[in-house]
Amino acid sequence: MKFGTKAIHAGVSPDSATGAIMTPIYQTSTYVQDEIGNHKGYAYSRSQNPTRHALEKNLAALENGKHGACFGSGMAAIDCVLKMLNPGDEVISTNDLYGGTYRIFKTIFEKYGIKFHFVGMQNADNIEGYINENTKLIWVETPTNPMMNIIDIAATAKISKKHGIMLAVDNTFATPYLQNPLDLGADIIMHSVTKYLGGHSDVVMGALICNDDTIANEMYRIQNSSGAVTAPMDSFLVLRSIKTLHLRMQRHCENGKVIANFLAAHPKVDKVYWPGFVSHPNHEIAKRQMSDFGGMISFTLVGDKMEDAHAILNKSKLFALAESLGGVESLIGHPATMTHAAIPKVDREAAGVVDSLIRLSVGVEDAEDLVSDLEDALS
Ligand SMILES: Cc1ncc(COP(=O)(O)O)c(C=O)c1O
Numbered sequence: 001m002k003f004g005t006k007a008i009h010a011g012v013s014p015d016s017a018t019g020a021i022m023t024p025i026y027q028t029s030t031y032v033q034d035e036i037g038n039h040k041g042y043a044y045s046r047s048q049n050p051t052r053h054a055l056e057k058n059l060a061a062l063e064n065g066k067h068g069a070c071f072g073s074g075m076a077a078i079d080c081v082l083k084m085l086n087p088g089d090e091v092i093s094t095n096d097l098y099g100g101t102y103r104i105f106k107t108i109f110e111k112y113g114i115k116f117h118f119v120g121m122q123n124a125d126n127i128e129g130y131i132n133e134n135t136k137l138i139w140v141e142t143p144t145n146p147m148m149n150i151i152d153i154a155a156t157a158k159i160s161k162k163h164g165i166m167l168a169v170d171n172t173f174a175t176p177y178l179q180n181p182l183d184l185g186a187d188i189i190m191h192s193v194t195k196y197l198g199g200h201s202d203v204v205m206g207a208l209i210c211n212d213d214t215i216a217n218e219m220y221r222i223q224n225s226s227g228a229v230t231a232p233m234d235s236f237l238v239l240r241s242i243k244t245l246h247l248r249m250q251r252h253c254e255n256g257k258v259i260a261n262f263l264a265a266h267p268k269v270d271k272v273y274w275p276g277f278v279s280h281p282n283h284e285i286a287k288r289q290m291s292d293f294g295g296m297i298s299f300t301l302v303g304d305k306m307e308d309a310h311a312i313l314n315k316s317k318l319f320a321l322a323e324s325l326g327g328v329e330s331l332i333g334h335p336a337t338m339t340h341a342a343i344p345k346v347d348r349e350a351a352g353v354v355d356s357l358i359r360l361s362v363g364v365e366d367a368e369d370l371v372s373d374l375e376d377a378l379s
Contacts, residue, residue: 003062003177004246011057012239025236026050047224051232055239056207059197062176062242063189065209067216069223070235074172074192075100076228077206079108081168081188083222084215085136087113092130093139095120096147096351098192099340101139101170118347122282124155131163140186141170142179143286146298146335146359147352148273150282153289157185166215172196172326177249178290182211188219193230195326199241199248203234248328251364252295258367259360259374263299268378270356273298295362296325298335306355309334313358316377318370325361330370333359 001010012023026049033039042048052070060068071077078101085091093105095118105116117130121140138160142151153169160167168188169181175196181189191197193205208219223229260274275286276293286293301308312332313321319332323339333339335353343353362370 001061006058006061007245008243010061011059012054023051023054023236023239025232027232045232046227046229049229049232049235051235051239052230055235055242058239058242059176059191059193059207060209062245063171063182063209064180065182065189066211066213067219068207068209069219070193070230071206071208071223072228072230073204074190074194074206075104076226077190077192077208078104078170079228080208080219080222080226081137081139081190082109082114083226084166084218085109085114088134089136090115090117090132090134091137091139092117092119092127092135094118094141094144094149094151096144096149096353097139097141098145098170098172099335099342101141103342105139121151121156122149124152124159127156127159131159131165135163135165138165138167139170140167141173142289143173143275143294143296145173145296146273146333146339146357148275148280148296148298150275150280150286150289152282152285153179153181153184153186160187161185173294173296174290175245175249175294175326177246178253178292178294182209184289187212187215193238194324196249196252197242197245197326198238199245199327200237201324201327201329203237203241205230205234205238248364249292249294252362253292255362255364255367255370256293256295256297259295259362259370260297262371262374263297266378268302270300270302270304273352296360297362298357298359300354300358301356304354304356306336309356309358312377316373318365318373319360319377325359327361328364330363330365330373331361333361335359 029045031042056068167186169186170190172192189209191207263269263272274297319330
């Protein structure tokens with residue numbers, strides 16, 4: 001099946017009891033057994049639930065993977081991957097990544113004896129210098145949040161395979177519509193489903209997808225043991241959202257292109273970070289591993305003043321000032337004081353998250369209205 005067909009049909013089938021075309025919300029914690037140990041595949045909803053199961057199968061299919069698991073948030077999905085490691089293990093991670101990922105690495109897992117190296121990965125050759133016999137995981141985010149750096153997944157997978165290291169890719173920004181990391185050699189894909197997959201700013205959820213049965217066993221063991229699962233109602237909402245993922249993503253990409261070009265031509269704007277520009281340092285890699293360039297854009301202001309950035313954030317109207325991204329409505333955010341406040345100033349500035357950096361999640365409204373909103377905010 002092609003992507004749009006999978007988005008609508010993969011993992012779901014008419015309800016066996018009633019024929020309902022939409023997967024029912026199985027709002028139940030437990031399931032009656034015919035006799036001890038004889039049940040219909042579902043024993044307790046932390047372990048598995050039919051609505052969640054349909055979503056997990058759908059997400060696995062979208063990423064060309066065998067196994068999917070859904071969690072109560074993107075962070076809970078990341079937590080699951082890190083719990084596959086042991087004290088003494090080392091992780092090599094993208095240096096410019098979502099602040100919450102940095103926080104869980106540094107403030108939760110470091111104290112359990114896991115060591116993290118934050119590395120600029122725009123050139124995959126940089127990674128090899130950090131590998132030693134303790135390295136067990138390479139964590140990649142691409143495009144990165146918020147600098148829109150592009151990391152070559154296939155080149156990184158070549159390195160991870162050579163050294164027998166697990167490669168996990170946070171595919172939140174690209175979504176499976178634009179990029180399929182398992183096809184490029186990654187072992188695990190992580191999603192903040194909260195973003196484009198949920199798509200309507202009404203659900204918090206995470207997911208992992210993989211092909212390898214051993215990794216899958218670990219993933220399901222931790223999902224069930226730690227219990228950070230997602231609810232049947234939320235699973236239903238995301239199944240519903242995914243049916244239009246391809247349509248939404250197409251419009252996010254079209255609008256993203258219009259806004260990126262508008263910003264690049266604006267006299268008050270200094271730099272614009274968007275992988276669709278030929279001038280983007282890894283544009284060629286983006287073209288190779290993504291089918292389009294998405295609706296996430298970051299930009300800085302001439303003079304780099306925090307107060308100028310704040311004024312724009314306070315003035316824009318259609319671009320609503322809010323955390324998060326990937327919904328149908330456009331959002332505007334200030335990474336230095338919002339999503340990346342957990343990262344020390346020197347570290348965030350070294351990664352490019354300067355005081356005037358503004359991040360846009362371009363929604364699916366009419367592009368002309370979005371441009372005039374930004375024109376007003378910048379004036
Ligand atoms: C790239 C990325 N990864 C992970 C997360 C964490 O996901 P959640 O907020 O669903 O826990 C986010 C949240 O903003 C994100 O942007």
